[in-house]
Amino acid sequence: MSDSLFADASQRFAQALKYVQISEDAIEHLKYPKASLQVSIPVRMDDGSLRVFQGYRVRYDDTRGPGKGGVRFHPSVSMDEVQSLAFWMTFKCAALNLPFGGAKGGVALNPKELSKFELERLSRGYIEEIADFIGPDVDILAPDVYTNQMIMGWMMDQYSVIKRKISPAVVTGKPLTMGGSLGRDTATATGAFYVIEAMMPKFGRRPQETTVAIQGFGNAGAELAQLLWQAGYRVVAVSDSQGGIYAAQGLDIPSVRQFKETTRSVKAVYCEGTVCNIVDHEVITNQDLLALDVDILVPAALENQIMAENAANCRAKFIFEVANGPVSAAADAILEQKGCQVFPDILVNAGGVTVSYFEWVQNRSGLYWSLGEVNQRLRQRMVEEAEHIWKIAQELAVSMRTAAYVHAINRLAEALAAKGTRDYYVNGHH
Known part of the structure; x- marks a missing residue:
């Protein structure tokens, strides 16, 4: 499985290199x-x-x-x-x-x-x-x-x-x-939510009219489902490693979570009586979920879920990658032809590492922040970088993924150039 992982990651790097001015030194440095x-x-x-x-x-x-x-x-x-x-x-x-x-x-x-x-x-x-x-x-x-x-x-x-x-x-x-940070356990989902909220208005989408399917009802997936549900999005399907459930009129996410927490599975999710809403739902497989006709698809499970083989079945208009590498490079090309906008993992799921950074800063300073402060700083950073990447995508007419890599490579190249590159040593540039 993972041979393709590194090949995929390298392919995306190569794709982005066409759009950046970067020294040979930097490229050589990043190969290993x-x-x-x-x-x-x-x-x-x-x-x-x-x-x-x-x-x-x-x-x-x-x-x-x-x-x-x-x-x-x-x-x-x-x-x-x-x-x-x-x-x-x-x-x-x-x-x-x-x-x-x-x-x-x-x-x-x-x-x-x-x-x-x-x-x-x-x-x-x-x-x-x-x-x-x-x-x-x-x-x-x-x-x-x-x-x-x-x-x-x-x-x-x-x-x-x-x-x-x-x-x-x-x-x-x-x-x-x-010494942990408040908000760290939910940071991946919270960060992804901020990106979705910042990007959907660009397509004239309002939460009430937007359907969502989430693959992976673990830490990040379940929390994101809850945030979207609270914001008025219609979450119609969720799945875990055992399988999933679908209800066209939308699922009651708090009940699904409560059930999952007590029984460890999302199957047969609606409990008896008054505790939760009884909603008709169908039991579906993970593959079914990836092919649902929804506005937003969120792969929040493991890598390589949408591959060349099944990408053509994908009917979502937007994909927000909460897992690492859920869409292969070959699938990217197929989705692009279908007009599906993919928002890449290196932006969408970066809330986790961003709040990890905040935790590290708090540990080093010995000064701890409130949950409100953590989330405010997280929102500011996620939205700011999402807007940067969106701008690059528009200017270069490339996908959001390529734009995210271009953005990252430019920053890495600047840091490498600060230590001196061939150009500096050979041509004496200052």
């Missing part, structure tokens, strides 16, 4: 990760046996600041996948003007098979192995697929034990009591 680490993590299991897990951390680029990126626990984690995600993070941080470079980490395992004790030993073991490779000024970790506040807390604690000093800024997405 700065540093990659692969580690073995021995874990004593609850039954006394020993298992060794493979862990990874890649710092792709740190021209604009320390590396920043999540850690995922997933069976498909590989060096190639982690490198691709670190490459993406480099552009995401630059697109949002954060003083960070791109990094990513992961451990290959199915976390659902481990007890809480085993997960804690694994999380601490991962930090034991990579402690010299990370740090508040070097590379900062964050939650990703199947990692959460609790796991981030263990990781921060282990790093502090190793360094013999409390180091909250090495990890973001921590519990509040350990």
